[in-house]
Amino acid sequence: MESDLMRPIDMLSAYIIAGVGSLLGAMMMLIARQAEPSQRAPLNQCLYGFLILGVGLAHNAFTDTAVRWPILFGAAASLVGTALIARGLGWMVSARPPRFGALPTAVLLAGLVIAAWPLPPRWFGIVFHAIFLMFAASLAYATRHALLRPRSAAERAVGVICALYALTWAQTLWYAIGYRGPELRHLMYMPEPMLTMFAVTYALMPLLVGALVLNLANAQLGARLNRLASTDELTGLLTRRALHERAQLWHAEVRARGQTPALLLVDIDYFKQINDSHGHECGDAVLRAVSGRMRGHLRGDALIARWGGEEFLVLLEASHCRDAAAAAERLRAAVGDAPFSIGALRVPVTASLGLAAWTDDTQFARAVAAADAALYTAKRGGRNRVAIADACEPADALSATAAASRRTP
Numbered sequence: 001m002e003s004d005l006m007r008p009i010d011m012l013s014a015y016i017i018a019g020v021g022s023l024l025g026a027m028m029m030l031i032a033r034q035a036e037p038s039q040r041a042p043l044n045q046c047l048y049g050f051l052i053l054g055v056g057l058a059h060n061a062f063t064d065t066a067v068r069w070p071i072l073f074g075a076a077a078s079l080v081g082t083a084l085i086a087r088g089l090g091w092m093v094s095a096r097p098p099r100f101g102a103l104p105t106a107v108l109l110a111g112l113v114i115a116a117w118p119l120p121p122r123w124f125g126i127v128f129h130a131i132f133l134m135f136a137a138s139l140a141y142a143t144r145h146a147l148l149r150p151r152s153a154a155e156r157a158v159g160v161i162c163a164l165y166a167l168t169w170a171q172t173l174w175y176a177i178g179y180r181g182p183e184l185r186h187l188m189y190m191p192e193p194m195l196t197m198f199a200v201t202y203a204l205m206p207l208l209v210g211a212l213v214l215n216l217a218n219a220q221l222g223a224r225l226n227r228l229a230s231t232d233e234l235t236g237l238l239t240r241r242a243l244h245e246r247a248q249l250w251h252a253e254v255r256a257r258g259q260t261p262a263l264l265l266v267d268i269d270y271f272k273q274i275n276d277s278h279g280h281e282c283g284d285a286v287l288r289a290v291s292g293r294m295r296g297h298l299r300g301d302a303l304i305a306r307w308g309g310e311e312f313l314v315l316l317e318a319s320h321c322r323d324a325a326a327a328a329e330r331l332r333a334a335v336g337d338a339p340f341s342i343g344a345l346r347v348p349v350t351a352s353l354g355l356a357a358w359t360d361d362t363q364f365a366r367a368v369a370a371a372d373a374a375l376y377t378a379k380r381g382g383r384n385r386v387a388i389a390d391a392c393e394p395a396d397a398l399s400a401t402a403a404a405s406r407r408t409p
């Protein structure tokens with residue numbers, strides 16, 4: 001019955017449930033903040049938002065529902081808290097600060113709530129819920145990217161939850177408009193079971209958003225760790241482990257396209273001398289420069305890894321072994337034909353290359369061993385040259401290409 005609405009005990013439990021939920025949400029944010037330093041700024045906004053929201057709601061629980069200023073304080077705190085959450089979440093999922101100024105808008109709308117106070121109580125409730133619906137909708141809007149193009153299940157869940165949050169305000173507004181009971185100056189105008197449901201949803205929202213943001217932050221942290229583990233710090237190329245992980249899939253895809261997978265081991269010649277003559281830092285700079293030049297001369301679909309100190313492994317897709325040999329020769333020339341400018345120094349660098357085809361019945365490790373044996377041949381043959389493993393067929397055609405490529409330093 002509508003006359004049973006708004007008993008103080010219902011209001012108390014509703015606000016306590018919602019307030020505790022918001023404070024728990026703030027705690028989740030605090031944990032997330034420690035997990036992901038790069039997300040600190042948006043997480044801070046969410047943290048403060050949930051804190052202010054929680055304080056406002058918990059405060060309302062212990063306030064006489066007919067007293068003016070405490071209710072207004074609770075209403076204003078809820079508005080400012082939600083505005084901060086909207087800004088923080090929007091920032092987090094779109095990876096850039098949202099354009100709208102959350103705080104000035106929140107202060108303006110809180111002013112509107114205060115201005116609405118002299119209206120009849122039900123009208124005050126309607127104005128408050130309408131403003132809050134706008135805010136909740138802006139929360140859903142801020143995270144729309146998470147709904148439309150989610151990068152993870154957690155991000156989609158954040159978007160869905162924000163949309164649900166907006167719906168709960170639409171529902172509250174609906175009840176406030178349809179309310180026909182005694183006029184009391186509080187914010188809820190809905191039957192008791194709905195009030196409980198609203199409070200539980202309200203409490204769960206920040207808690208779930210907090211948990212999901214933590215999940216999101218962890219997923220981003222995981223992706224960053226993965227990136228760090230798969231990228232060589234000095235050269236920016238793949239690490240040996242990352243190439244190992246990708247090699248089989250790459251091989252299967254190249255074979256599926258009917259192409260020839262080839263392996264190329266590239267080793268800088270007399271690299272120790274570069275270190276000894278110009279210092280280790282210059283050696284590092286040469287490694288970076290050689291990596292950059294190789295990347296620039298290889299097709300975008302080639303995988304390049306730093307295989308060892310001054311050794312690189314390239315996975316090449318070619319229409320034929322002969323094309324792979326020609327690509328290897330181009331790479332040798334790219335490295336060896338012009339010296340590298342390292343500061344004021346001009347450092348001549350050459351490389352020896354071992355090429356092997358990776359046939360269907362060969363293990364990756366055996367193909368690498370074949371390329372390594374070919375590299376050894378190139379080194380023994382005088383360096384600054386390409387040598388081709390027997391596995392690369394037809395041998396004659398390849399030998400002809402390779403012979404043309406041989407030069408002595």
Ligand SMILES: Nc1nc2c(ncn2[C@@H]2O[C@H](COP(=O)(O)OP(=O)(O)OP(=O)(O)O)[C@@H](O)[C@H]2O)c(=O)[nH]1
Nearest residue numbers: 267268269270271272273275280281283284309310
């Ligand atoms: N600056 C620098 N030097 C490195 C790095 N990793 C390995 N090296 C050095 O690379 C040198 C490799 O020397 P060697 O294996 O003798 O090979 P090399 O001098 O290139 O001779 P060949 O390969 O036979 O032509 C060693 O002196 C290592 O200390 C690195 O990350 N930075």
